Amino acid sequence: MALLIKNGEIVTADSRYVADIYCQSETITAIGKNLTAPPDAEVIDAAGKLVFPGFIDPHTHIYLPFMGTYAKDTYETATIAALCGGTTTLIDFVIPNPDEEPLSAIQTWGSKSEGQACMDFTWHMAITSWDSRVESQLREIVKSGVASFKVFLAYKGALDIGDYGLYHAMTLAKELGVITTAHCENADVVLELQKKLISEGKTGPEWHEPSRPAYVEAEGTRHIAFMSEVTGGHVYVVHLSNEQALSQAIAARQRGVNIWVETLIQYLMLDKSYAERPDFEGAKYVMSPPLRDKANQEVLWNGLRSGLISTLATDHAPFDTTQKRMGIDDFTKIPNGIPSLEDRVRLAYTYGVLPGKLDIHRFVDACSTQAAKIFGMFPRKGTIAVGSDADIVVYDPSHEEVLSAATQHMNLDYNGFEGTPVKGRCAAVTVRGELQVKDGQFVGIKGHGRFIKREPTH
Numbered sequence: 001m002a003l004l005i006k007n008g009e010i011v012t013a014d015s016r017y018v019a020d021i022y023c024q025s026e027t028i029t030a031i032g033k034n035l036t037a038p039p040d041a042e043v044i045d046a047a048g049k050l051v052f053p054g055f056i057d058p059h060t061h062i063y064l065p066f067m068g069t070y071a072k073d074t075y076e077t078a079t080i081a082a083l084c085g086g087t088t089t090l091i092d093f094v095i096p097n098p099d100e101e102p103l104s105a106i107q108t109w110g111s112k113s114e115g116q117a118c119m120d121f122t123w124h125m126a127i128t129s130w131d132s133r134v135e136s137q138l139r140e141i142v143k144s145g146v147a148s149f150k151v152f153l154a155y156k157g158a159l160d161i162g163d164y165g166l167y168h169a170m171t172l173a174k175e176l177g178v179i180t181t182a183h184c185e186n187a188d189v190v191l192e193l194q195k196k197l198i199s200e201g202k203t204g205p206e207w208h209e210p211s212r213p214a215y216v217e218a219e220g221t222r223h224i225a226f227m228s229e230v231t232g233g234h235v236y237v238v239h240l241s242n243e244q245a246l247s248q249a250i251a252a253r254q255r256g257v258n259i260w261v262e263t264l265i266q267y268l269m270l271d272k273s274y275a276e277r278p279d280f281e282g283a284k285y286v287m288s289p290p291l292r293d294k295a296n297q298e299v300l301w302n303g304l305r306s307g308l309i310s311t312l313a314t315d316h317a318p319f320d321t322t323q324k325r326m327g328i329d330d331f332t333k334i335p336n337g338i339p340s341l342e343d344r345v346r347l348a349y350t351y352g353v354l355p356g357k358l359d360i361h362r363f364v365d366a367c368s369t370q371a372a373k374i375f376g377m378f379p380r381k382g383t384i385a386v387g388s389d390a391d392i393v394v395y396d397p398s399h400e401e402v403l404s405a406a407t408q409h410m411n412l413d414y415n416g417f418e419g420t421p422v423k424g425r426c427a428a429v430t431v432r433g434e435l436q437v438k439d440g441q442f443v444g445i446k447g448h449g450r451f452i453k454r455e456p457t458h
């Protein structure tokens, strides 16, 4: 069916104007004043509202076997939550066990997402071991449309790839023209610090940050930049949390390294004092890299504003309070993750755009356009233009709400931002022209989401 969005204030990464948007067969086909539509078209009155390109979250974990348990969302619950918060495309990570073949993991993620996703999605392919079989399967996987890799420099004995695998993975990435995303923390140093703290009886969630200090992440960032220089492969540092690590990325960029940086809404809004909350409450705030000293927040906002940090993501990894209790006697066993898939856009708008920390165009750029460009989906996704997919967010900036687990759509018994007021709500969200959300609630077609095949672009 045709869709007409009338009189909204369209805001993209580089433009702002009032116009109508007409969509047919999943695509934006016209933008202009006083557009008309056939009688059976869906018409949305967007007067007084902001109209953004659908937001893109380039870092989520929906199906995630991790630290002896599984993340709580399904592709259905997660994509409904994401859509209600204005995110219309996400990039999830396919993560094989180190002893599992990459193609087998692709099949698993396929079976978990098949017919479940309510919005479009694609994958980063994690490389957790290296041999000739892994290499030949990765070639096949890239050909099938998964055009980005993921490496973990962290999680010793679990997902950590080690330098032998890292060198070969990035050499292959360079040959195939795919970008390598990287979790940058020195796995060996983290393990030693964890052992030391536990042996001293320091077992609570407040010791998670001291076990992974900022320098551990700065070293990981320096390391991936070095590997990029050695192999020529392009790299994207996921979930960067602190000033020291950012300095390493900036220094590398100044040397000409092809390095991009992502930060998370958690690092902008929360700090390490949350993980120090008594009665094991702090466990809700355990993620890696950890929440940092508050002083880092200004540095990250500035990095985001200036474009030194390209993207703002969530690293959505939902583990409920029962799962968090797996680490009641040992913080190293607390499943890592602070979910925020549903809340990212409204938090960034409220605490970034409204107080002037983030220009509204950079907000769109960081939460949508950059991810589309870096990961080979632009201009199909990430903008409002004739020919782009009709993924559109009509945002009511006057609405006021307080974030809470009681009202969220994420499949979880807590919200890390509980009690935080936000300005704005998604009055309408469309995915390829289909109205999926109305007034903050899912009203659409379950299973409407499609896997996005991507070509190598690096």
Ligand code: URP
Pocket: 061, 183, 239, 286, 287, 288, 289, 315, 317, 336, 337, 338
């Ligand atoms: O704490 C986190 N970040 N959990 C998810 C796994 C990862 O490292 O991205």
Ligand code: ZN
Pocket: 183, 238, 239, 288, 289
């Ligand atoms: Zn990570």
Ligand code: ZN
Pocket: 059, 060, 061, 315
């Ligand atoms: Zn992650």
